[in-house]
Amino acid sequence: TNETTLTPEIETAVRALRNDPLRIYEFVRNHIRYDAPTYGVKLGAHGCLVAGQGNDWDQAALLSTMLRAAGYATRYATAIVYYDTPRLSRWCGFGGNGDYNDLGGYVFYNGGWPDGFGTGTADGWHAVYAPGGQEIWTGIRRVWVEADIGGQWYTLDPAFAECSVTQATNLASVLSYDRTNLLAAAMQGATTNAAWVRDVNAANLSVELTRLATNLLGTLRAEYDTKGIDALVGGRVFSPEAVTNLPSALPYAEDVASASRTTFDHVPAARILSVTVTYQNIARTFSGYELGGRPLMITHDASASYAPKLWLDGEAVAVGAPTIPGATNALTWTIDQPYASAGWADDSVAQTLKSTNSYVLVYDFGSASRRQSMQAAREFESLLAAGHSPSSEMARLYAMHAAAVGGLEQWKLSSTMLGHIADAICYSHHFLGVMGQEEGYYLDLPGLRSQTLPFSGEASDWETLMKADSFFASALEHGVLEQTQGTNRPAASTIKIAFENNAAGHRTFLADNANWSTVRAALTNYAAQTLSELDARMDADSVILVPENGSISVRQWSGYGFAHFWSQSSGPTWSAAMGMIIGGGYSGGYGGEPVPYSVPAVQNLYVTAISPAPQTQIAATTARDPVDLRTGHLLHQKPTLEIGISPPPRGQQLVLSYSSGEAARPRQLGYGWRHNLDVQAAEASDGAAAFGLRQASDAAALVAAAYVVADLLDENAGVREWTTAALATKWALDQMSQNTIVVRMGDHGLSYMRMPDGSYNPPPAVTTHLIKTNGMFRLVERFGKEYRFDANGLLSSIVDADGNTMSLAYNAQTNLSTV
Template sequence: MLLAAGTHAHAAGPITFGNGVPAVGAASPESAGKSGAASPQAREQTPGLSRAVLAPVTPEESERAIRARPLPQVLNPGLAPRLPPSGRTGGAQTAQRVAGDAAPTGPASIPELARALRNDPDLIYEYVRNNVEYVPIWGVQKGPVGTILDNQGTAFDQAGLMVDLLRQAGYTASYVRGRLNLMAAQVGDWLGVDTTNVCAVLNLLGNGQVPIASVTATAAGSCPGSTAALYSIKIDHVWVKVNIGGTSYYFDPSYKPHTRKTGIDLVTATGYNAAAYLAAATSGATVTADYVQNIHRTNIRNNLAAYAGNLAAYLRTNKPAGVLDDVIGGMTINPHSGPILRQTTLPYQDTSVALTEWTTDIPASYKPTLRLQYQGIDATYTSDAIYGKRLSITYNGANQPVLMLDGTVAATGTATTPGTYANVSFTVTHGAYAYTYANQAFTQQIKAGGTFVIGNGWGPVGRGAIERHRARLEDARASGAADTSELALGSSLALLSSNWIAQLVQATYISDRLSRTNTLFHHQVGIAGYNTSPYVDLPGNMVGVINQDANTNKELAAFFTAAMHGSILESTAVQQTSGVSAVSTVKLIDIASAAGDRIYDARAANYASAVQPNLVGCSSWTSTFSSAVSAGWRLILPARCNLTEGGWTGVAYYMIYTSVSGYSIGAIIGGGLAGGFGTSPVSQPVLNSAVLASSWSLDSLTGFTGLGLRDPIDMTKGYFVYAHGDLATGVGEFPHALRFERLYSSGMRNQSAALGKGWTHNLASSASASSDGLQSMGEDSALDAAGTIAETLVSLDLLGDAAAPLTKMVTATLGQRWYGEQLTGNTVIVRNGLNGEVFVRLPDGSYNAPPANSAKLIRNADATYTYETADKARLNFDAAGRIGSYVHPSGVQASFTYSGSDLTQVSNSLGRTLTLTSASGRITAVSDGSRSVQYAYDAGGNLATFTDATAKATTFQYDLPGRMTKVFYPSNPTTAFAANVYDSLGRVQTQSDANGKLYTGLLPNLRTHWMATCV
């Protein structure tokens, strides 16, 4: 199809594209390699990750395909009407950063965010425009609340968020579809891509199925084939119409220019030498045409650690405060800071094209759908209806499967026999795409009687969904919900799947920056389940991979790296969240290689003669292997099919398909399964406790940011915070004097400690090991990601070899196992009072402090930890992670004594002592030997009364366990000194004082407003 772009006074010309041909030559075994024509719907598929290569589409092709696609009669069973949209109503929770995003985050609730933005249409536009990153995919992906959670979204998602906020604020708002006319510079600044290759730009938009009306390049030509630069382009787009004061105005929240960052020379900074690395990996190894054996695992690990160490040293010297994009490259949104916008058309709009207006919701035909079928249950959901929620299957007393959405029953199936296996069928349909090859249908088996959550992700995701499920699990346990309940166990499993999804996205973001690719995540779907042990198995993952230079080898390297990272992350995610070891293809091949097993390169030509006769314990698998190689598949296969890890025994192998035009790679374990499976049993209470202990984010570790107002209220998070010195002995500061101070934060209301829920004290300090993969992928510091960056650099190089030789495949696999190990047990959380600090272990065993923190953490030879402050004070923690001693630089010390888990005494080397008395884990009294203060609790375990050394009482009231509403001081025991009313996210909405003054807070996490009125 030839699409002209008008007349220009330069040597530009139109670009021919279309007719179902990808903009860059397809690199897939399923593309038309035999005919010489590229398939419009080429796919490279693995059991865990599939790649769709989609051709550019015109607006006419797009609309024709969408109109022809039927929708099911019933959508979203169990879902309440979306409008007015709202978020979670439990404890306070905000969105979290996704890969490469440093924008502030808002509350994941439409009503609360609109209120915080003062129901002002200009502030609403500014919030979405300046903070939510654009994803170049046509149609809805995650919906309004999901867009807040991830700070990213398509044009549809961002328009949906803005429309919902405007409607919540009382405005009449609608969605409009029209056309943009953009110059190359605008495209580059918006998408953050190099526009010097017009076909690469078309390839990106084509893989996102964004309708393209016309393209002009610096020279006429066609895609694929042209090497000219982009000059201009017309594409379809969606934005917002709103009535303000009787006039209709238009806002485009998703179009935003960026400032791009250039990364460093990573080969130089790491010291990576491809030839030397491969030579070291094969030192002492046996390499034949049929197998490799004894690949040098130690050399691989030592070299990766050395590269990471070199990079860490470079960063400490040259970019000590650097964030990830400073090192690998990236981009940041240029904020809108101009005058208030009142546009009747967009300045870059093609006004010759009439607008289409949607006055209610975006039509469901523009939304991906997920159909689930199991034992009589047949339910279809749009992506925005389920993302960030808990879609689960449990069983009732009659052994019937029950499908629930966030605890609401959506469907009940036919009775099953506990312990039997049956298929769950999934069908993912991208209704807004003209081509259908990003659609996916697959089945998984589940064992009747267990608990299962349908994990799902749409587009780039971050920590937002993880934190949402963590908060719900914490709420559930605090409310007394059974650990076996769908609410508690389902939240743990939802967190597990969200953790894997987010880590794969973050790992892929890093490989994208290193290979100059853009990976579009169409969907990620599968099961996180529990049957005596947790597992995560998400085989339904569809991506597009687009290189900015139209380099298909780099696209394949990025795709294979993502697929193999996805394998190791499955076993890693289970271990991170549950503490239980798990298996995956990468891990098991590494185990086989370390045991000296041969790793075979099985093909049709050598399988019967050189491979099958040498396999051990594979009798039940030989027919599967034989069929695969006969069909043209290549297998990378350990000699043993009885590989063992803990209580798990089975097989693991890769399947690779090669043709003249590309590859496909599958990672298989066990009976054709792909996932991380726990290798030993773990009870539900232990699992839930482990999940909570290992899923802390910086947000959930911060009880007080230090910026307070009124009595006070944390002005960043909206928590009510309280501090009071109850008893002190000695002169000066700690440890010369000893002081007992109570500390409270409503943000900690679910955390029960020695002074009750929400409370702690200044002498409570601990250090505990944990796991956080996102931290070691550079969530807030480039230095934390030194190991990840080094391994990714090496994997991309090894997997960029078009021949995919066995030696490089196995070498990459062993390196990826090392990478996975850097993501478990990789953090230590040091808690002091209300706040916690996360220290990240680097590959050399040292720990990197949080940003802008000069403290040091040292792991001692006996596995205990020492925390050293900037002024050289040392906190020494015991084997249980409790503070054992504090050593001042002057030599004065304080020692801590415990009885079981109760702190009983703190004494210093100057003879001062505080004695603590406890009952049932609660402090009831503190004494310095001559004076004593008392503490009393209500039936719910809340601190109700503090009685000072003069017998005067301060009392506290709560509306929920741990959530303080009123404080009464002895001077006026019947009138509250401070009275709080909380919003639906658990933040202080209003506070009144004893003088009758009422303060109202607006906290969007971007700006804070407090207004005072007299009552």
């Protein structure tokens, strides 16, 4: 295989574009998003298409593959290309204050691009200066596709597009945020000194964060719902282009160094990401394009002396040596990035697995996105539709894979939001870890290599971002487990442990080299091995946020968690690292009960919230059969009964509907079939939606919390700020669990987002309000008609403005029995 391997998904896309090279080029250019400014193939053609994003190497691989599938000859080309520096800066997402002189050494260096200065040649990024000393052009090594169409070679660069970079509005003013007031509220009733704090007032903090989010909500609804969340927090927005002709030159290029130009049919191996999985005589190397976001798993075969099997996309690709039942064995990830600077961002990550259990190997090289999450959900549903029992090992693994992919999407959204708020570029070089089922289920992601690039270039801003980013990444590790399994099955993370330690009345310490001996003596219930680990971590460049109690309980799980920040400067060079460690050696989240991971809970989540019915306010565009042109689903609707004066409650219709998109979902009338009286209100978690993917106002809580956390964790943060920031992060994750109410009305539905003040945010362009009273919902239309639901979320009555009522009753199986 290679980076242009043809897959069914690519074939389908090419066929839908009618094998037309102009349409194919326009599709990649306008519908595949340029992501992080990194160098080399990380996702390949398939991964880029499924994720809907990629760097310029990934986009070139996708375009080349699609054109070859359509019957056209292509080749890659690469050369030093010169661009207007401010335009190039915007393309990377780098705003800055107009001083672009270090764009190459800052953005491109950290993204692994060839360094023209470092090699003493002009073969990598380098600046071109005007006589007055201001940088006007920057030369970088680009890659693109050249295609022979009708006997003429065209120059096709889908990645370099026009865009704008906006910076965040004055959020402190919009929020009415005052750091002193917030800390005063959090410290009411607390006891503290320079090294520790006890009894931070989480209730007061929640009230203050709710106030800030509510202030922001009004502004978002009034000014930003039609503009998008980036208009508030800042960010990079690409402008779609009308493509009427295939180009014969690189767009926006000022010049091309022709002597540096080379061509090739396939990308050299050195420019392709690879990762090796080593476990019990398995040593399998995968390219990034071979993985392409597909499920990667390890099981142990009890019938073969618990020999491990490595699975990729449902097929066994390697078998290891027999293991001893219940023994722990070492798993090692080794990643080789495709960067020009040898060794840059390469990594080796060690974890342990138990020989009687099964695991999802979690990875991401830049594909985390809503489209990737939806793909994982479809794979999970397809597995169940193919006959796998929800209790089977493979069903549990596919459910975990879908959950982990959704968690990676949320991490990317949180990191991006923090970057926008703090005027920075944030992305990850890679994510590596495990989601597994042992005594309980857990998510362990120690292999995060993130990149934060503040526009200011200041080490202090870098430090703030690294801390805040790590806090949210840690909280997501328990948040993802609770979102997919329910808040009644709580999970642990470093952030959750900090919260529970404070709630139990224990002290939280901020230890450094000067006070470590005193702090160490005050710690309780820590094993000697853990104290030795803390000793080894502590040095003159470290601070550690550590709970007093090393045995914090989350249901039946108990353990410790601490945050370790290390930084060191040498001249202009600043280095830092952040670890969020949880007891037992896990760098992630752990379920609080020794129970199996619930597949039905994940199935219900994806059916209800992640891939719900078409939204009522968005009319389906159909053709022929009819087929929904947006989804490709076959639709059918048939009125079967009409009584009285329609609509309800004065009359009634019974309308049957079918959608092939629900063919795997059993309902009262059979797979894929519903009726218009199949109306219910279901509560679920859609963490990604809380970042404003649908409309800006949905993100009120997350924006408020992210701003507060980033503000508190500056370079001067003390124990009060660290602990308050941890509690604020946990509050933010609470807003992402059970945050969605989906009102299903036959073949359509409405999704409402729960706001911190207890109200429910309606979908765009919807005037119907959802109200919760005494645990039951009412859906109130603009002119007074109400849909009332019982405690199980089933429609119990429809009442019009004149008081006319239609009542519905259900049998013990919750099937509609009488109207």
